[in-house]
Amino acid sequence: MAVTTLGRSGHRLRLMNRLKPGDWLFTALVSAAAMVVLVVIGGLFYELTSGAWPSIREFGPSFAWDTTWSPSQGVFGAGSFIVGTAITSVFALVFATAIAVFVALFLVEIAPRAVARPVSYLVELLAAIPSVVYGLWGVFVLGAFIRDQLGPAITRAFGWAPFLDGTPLPTGLLNACLILTVMILPTVMAVSRDVIAAVPRSQREGVLALGATRWEMIRLAVLPYARSGIMGAAILGLARAVGETLAVTLVIGNRVGIPDSIFDPAYTMASVIANQFTEVESDLHRAALIEVALVLLVMTVLINVVARLLVWRVTKGQRAVVLE
Amino acid sequence: MTGSLFERSETLYRRRRAANRLMTGVMVLAVVVALVPLFFILFYLVTKGIGGLTLDLLTQDPNRPGRPGGGVRNAIAGSAIMVGLATAIGTPIAIGCGVFLAEYGQNRLGTVIRFLVDVMAGIPSITVGLFVYGLVVLPQKGFTAFAGALALAIILIPIVARITEEMVLLVPRSLREAAYALGAPRWRTVLRVVLPTATPGIVTGVILALSRIAGEAAPLLFTSLGNQFFSTDVFQAMDALPLRIFVYAVGPYDYWHEQAWAMSLLLVGAILVVSLIVRALFGTRVTVRQ
Numbered sequence: 001m002a003v004t005t006l007g008r009s010g011h012r013l014r015l016m017n018r019l020k021p022g023d024w025l026f027t028a029l030v031s032a033a034a035m036v037v038l039v040v041i042g043g044l045f046y047e048l049t050s051g052a053w054p055s056i057r058e059f060g061p062s063f064a065w066d067t068t069w070s071p072s073q074g075v076f077g078a079g080s081f082i083v084g085t086a087i088t089s090v091f092a093l094v095f096a097t098a099i100a101v102f103v104a105l106f107l108v109e110i111a112p113r114a115v116a117r118p119v120s121y122l123v124e125l126l127a128a129i130p131s132v133v134y135g136l137w138g139v140f141v142l143g144a145f146i147r148d149q150l151g152p153a154i155t156r157a158f159g160w161a162p163f164l165d166g167t168p169l170p171t172g173l174l175n176a177c178l179i180l181t182v183m184i185l186p187t188v189m190a191v192s193r194d195v196i197a198a199v200p201r202s203q204r205e206g207v208l209a210l211g212a213t214r215w216e217m218i219r220l221a222v223l224p225y226a227r228s229g230i231m232g233a234a235i236l237g238l239a240r241a242v243g244e245t246l247a248v249t250l251v252i253g254n255r256v257g258i259p260d261s262i263f264d265p266a267y268t269m270a271s272v273i274a275n276q277f278t279e280v281e282s283d284l285h286r287a288a289l290i291e292v293a294l295v296l297l298v299m300t301v302l303i304n305v306v307a308r309l310l311v312w313r314v315t316k317g318q319r320a321v322v323l324e
Numbered sequence: 325m326t327g328s329l330f331e332r333s334e335t336l337y338r339r340r341r342a343a344n345r346l347m348t349g350v351m352v353l354a355v356v357v358a359l360v361p362l363f364f365i366l367f368y369l370v371t372k373g374i375g376g377l378t379l380d381l382l383t384q385d386p387n388r389p390g391r392p393g394g395g396v397r398n399a400i401a402g403s404a405i406m407v408g409l410a411t412a413i414g415t416p417i418a419i420g421c422g423v424f425l426a427e428y429g430q431n432r433l434g435t436v437i438r439f440l441v442d443v444m445a446g447i448p449s450i451t452v453g454l455f456v457y458g459l460v461v462l463p464q465k466g467f468t469a470f471a472g473a474l475a476l477a478i479i480l481i482p483i484v485a486r487i488t489e490e491m492v493l494l495v496p497r498s499l500r501e502a503a504y505a506l507g508a509p510r511w512r513t514v515l516r517v518v519l520p521t522a523t524p525g526i527v528t529g530v531i532l533a534l535s536r537i538a539g540e541a542a543p544l545l546f547t548s549l550g551n552q553f554f555s556t557d558v559f560q561a562m563d564a565l566p567l568r569i570f571v572y573a574v575g576p577y578d579y580w581h582e583q584a585w586a587m588s589l590l591l592v593g594a595i596l597v598v599s600l601i602v603r604a605l606f607g608t609r610v611t612v613r614q
Binding site: 020022023025026027029030031032033034036037038040041043044047048050051098099100102103105106110119121122123125126128129130131132133134135136137139140141182185189213214215216218236239240242243244245246249250270273274277278290293296297300301303304305308 | 343353354358361447450482485515541584592
């Protein structure tokens with residue numbers, strides 16, 4: 001890189017360097033390190049596909065929608081886990097994004113630096129808490145709150161609605177939905193904040209010069225410009241929610257079947273693997289669980305690819321350190 | 325005529341200002357809503373965890389299940405060993421990968437690798453656990469701390485690789501050109517000039533990755549499994565703090581729950597202290613994410 005800027009002498013330098021064994025070895029070493037990434041991802045797909053093969057052969061594509069999961073009869077379908085994952089992660093996606101975008105707008109457009117930095121730090125602290133600690137808190141604190149306060153309030157107000165009735169159990173879908181919302185909030189917030197901060201100042205100034213209020217400026221200049229990036233942020237959050245394991249395993253109640261109510265115990269793809277894999281009843285059971293993992297892997301990779309492309313489109317040219 | 329036009333524009337203006345104030349209020353409310361869970365999590369961690377945080381917790385091994393007392397020395401030691409081993413395995417690869425991306429990555433291959441690193445960062449940790457189970461545990465016919473460390477290393481690599489790339493790219497070009505001007509070949513320039521300059525940033529990245537994998541239990545479930553006894557043998561099953569929290573959280577005994585809270589307080593406290601130190605030393609560009 002730097003060598004090329006040196007012009008002709010740089011070319012000669014590069015030619016000389018090409019002959020040096022040290023440079024050759026160094027290039028080979030770092031390239032090998034980069035190839036490890038390729039090998040790991042390839043190996044992951046290969047290993048899970050070959051592990052899941054007996055189940056793939058036995059059940060075919062209907063594995064994705066069949067809701068029977070019976071280790072004793074040797075019949076396996078991931079339908080109810082896919083439904084459980086879909087409900088919990090879409091719930092988290094919607095609520096986390098709604099909150100996170102407003103927080104991000106507050107941090108970028110309203111708060112003075114002295115407020116924005118600590119608030120930003122505090123929200124991001126949520127991302128530093130391990131999954132299993134969220135699970136512990138969900139079981140013992142949030143669970144009791146749902147059983148005693150939140151649940152009864154929901155059934156009183158919306159009990160007539162189909163999915164909002166039933167007995168509020170401490171662990172179940174609702175608990176998992178709320179925990180996931182909190183867990184992905186910092187991811188969506190941080191990426192949205194960077195995307196909103198990347199909106200050019202001229203966009204804002206143009207609308208302000210026409211006499212817009214601050215909210216009108218946000219609505220007319222900031223949000224349209226940042227929209228695809230915010231969608232990317234939301235989808236990154238979705239990928240986290242889909243793959244989240246231990247917190248959900250602890251709070252979702254772990255029951256096979258399609259839930260009738262937001263309070264019912266259920267299973268997600270990740271939680272059924274965590275819960276059953278160490279005590280499989282047959283080789284087919286193990287293969288079926290690995291197939292669930294394969295479906296999960298394919299889904300999260302697809303979601304991530306879409307999200308990265310969206311975020312890249314808005315923030316391209318700007319490098320921000322985003323650690324997932 | 326003019327009066328009514330004036331009145332109309334006056335109402336419109338008032339409505340626009342009201343909308344502005346309302347939405348400002350919604351934004352402030354969103355901040356409050358986002359911070360309430362943090363407050364309650366930290367509050368319960370401290371109030372429920374502080375009582376169990378005794379010297380015994382750190383220095384004793386678990387009692388036979390059902391007999392109150394004992395500690396989690398095995399889990400603390402296990403976490404330290406596996407996180408250390410994972411760092412030893414993962415960091416060289418990650419730094420190599422980051423250097424590759426920064427030095428040789430301004431082309432199509434680099435874009436592909438960079439994208440794959442991002443994809444790797446998004447892979448659910450439970451599938452990484454299953455991968456290592458098939459790769460190491462099945463052929464070796466046993467759960468080992470080594471397998472656990474390998475799974476953690478796979479999670480660490482994309483984090484450290486990306487931060488290394490960023491930090492290497494931040495090194496001023498003039499430093500490199502000075503090295504080239506002295507006749508240094510590229511590999512010496514990178515190893516002796518570029519990497520030392522980028523070291524503080526890379527160290528930050530490694531520390532952040534450490535605090536991330538220290539909290540991971542999902543990749544350990546099927547690799548290191550957990551172990552009720554103290555063990556330092558990396559070719560045996562080994563315990564880890566997050567694993568023990570998981571076991572104790574679902575277990576039937578009250579003293580288990582108390583110890584689970586105490587372990588969580590210990591873990592979160594350590595992670596927060598690390599993140600505060602990193603932040604104080606290196607600024608706000610970098611944050612810890614689980």
